[in-house]
Amino acid sequence: MAAFIVRRLLAAVILLVVVSMMTFAIFFLVPRLAGMNSDQLALRYVGRGATAESIEATKERLHLDDPLPVQYGRFVQGIVVGDEFNYGPEVVKCPPPCFGYSFRNSQPVTALLIDRIPVTASLAFGAAILWLIGGVSVGVLSALRRGSVFDRAAMSTALAGVSLPIYFTGLLSLALFAYHWKLWPNGVNYVPFTTNPLDWAYNLILPWVTLAFLYAALYARLTRASMLETMNEDYIRTARAKGLRERTVVVRHGMRASLTPILTIFGLDVGLLLGGAVLTESTFSLPGLGQLVVDAVFGNDLPIVLGVVMVASVFVILANLIVDVLYATLDPRVRL
């Protein structure tokens, strides 16, 4: 097991390097291939009101005329050993992992990321708990009462749930709960957990429920299908033949087998969301990673995009690793 984890961590590092190269190439190589020169690239950082001097100065400071591999090397060096920026009135220290400097925000990217990650994490973990409990229990009950009124109602709702986009359900819930019934008269305003846990939860309820509804619908359908399949297995019949109570048959034998694959999908979904729940964040104006990257893309803020992509990749790769280890512990047939 330990050897497996070490091996996977190594693979994860290699994967991260590849991802960083590719992202770097997309943002720095492709524009060049498309015919942009370093003046035009520098213009992106300076923004409006650029003069010939400021462009020249920016080019110099960002070493935009250096060969690409050297630039990439500098980027990696920042991540590993940190960097220092000298663009404003004072020198800004950027300890590792340093993803560069955002001129538009006049801040190192890492500071921005650290600001935004808790928001996205709050949203993702809260919603994940809701949808895991909700989706799985509805799915299991539906499977056990296949064809019943409950099953049919649940599955129709789930079908609606997976087909409705977040910005629709999100705006609808805002319109109804926040503005019509005035349960959130001022809308949703993120409050950090450390400032006030109650306010934190109160403001996140709508985004949690909206995001969880979509995933719960998906998970209810997955769980139902998996459970139906499992309950038809021969080993379930064996469990009944032993004289076990039906509860034990369902929980210890049925759910144990049918939920294992669901749990792995769950891990991957959470990992993916941690990189930014773009739609939910923009619907509820939550200042998370998703918002950050959307703003950065529209504002041509390359260092931020690069930073968010790197962070998101780390989450996804970590989630994969955790899921693999989890699966191996849950399913004895998997050899590591």
Add this chain to the structure above:
Amino acid sequence: MNRPVEEWASLVPMEDDAPTAFLDVRDLRIHFPTDDGLVKSVDGLSFTLERGRTLGIVGESGSGKSVTSLGILGLHKGQHARISGQVWLDGEELVGASPEHVRRLRGKKMAMIFQDPLSAMHPFYKVGDQIVEAYRVHNEVSKKQARKHAIDMLGRVGIPQPSERVDDYPHQFSGGMRQRAMIAMALSCDPELLIADEPTTALDVTVQAQILDLVRELQSEFNSAVMVITHDLGVVAELADDILVMYAGKAVEQGSARELFTAAEHPYTWGLLSSMPRLDRDRQDRLVPIAGSPPSLINVPEGCAFHPRCRFCELSAPRSLTEVPVMTETSPGHRVACHLEPAERRRLWAEEVQPLL
């Protein structure tokens, strides 16, 4: 048992006269409504079995053998199955009993060895834990005691180093070992009725013989009643005292094993006997398959269900095309469901069938 012939054939449920046999199945019917129609998997089956005896149930694939055994254990509940008739076990009727009551008997009083031991064991739990679970549902013992019992049972069924293998998962066992573990699990509560559904199908010949020996040994030790279900007459020849031949959900012939191997009277049984591999014959003489394929259980042929495949159909026509033959005693303890005259059947057996076996 010498019941009047009519009573065996009766289609109306019989009164609850207390049965004398340990297991007494009376007019058991198990039908499944499906989108294509009503599947009559078991259709009026009656037989008895005493403790210490072994009954072999034979028949082609799809003749209703597994459905019968699951029905006796009450494992069709919740499957939309329509079940009628009676199953008396040690003086108790089970078809009408509460599911909770039948559950308490399951695994303890009656146990089953399943057809495919790989899919029949939970892939996520250790073999030992699965036996422990079976033992602890019915016995108030500590985990430690139960584990010791599981190791004991594994040793008894011939698993080498049982105290280590007890912690293996099913996929770490070979097919034969899995079947043994399955047997250990079924026997863990000393069941009085043991149903073995094709206990050897998935195994190679040497392992087959070992498993059959094992069942026989354990039976004599526990004095249980054993039902062996198979489509292989070789297996019943090894094990069974009595044989019940099933075709399309019904019994077509029943008698002592000796009687059925030396004086079978039903054309379907003749077919089964002639398709039995024999080592002392040339290849071309052996393995005469029964022509045609088993009937659909939704549209069972009119009259004698076997008639489309029967070589002797003309001899019994026209009754075989219109009238369902009922089980009729032809000699003490030997019953046959065929319209041919008993004398005619014996002549055909002696002249046309037996010489070719």
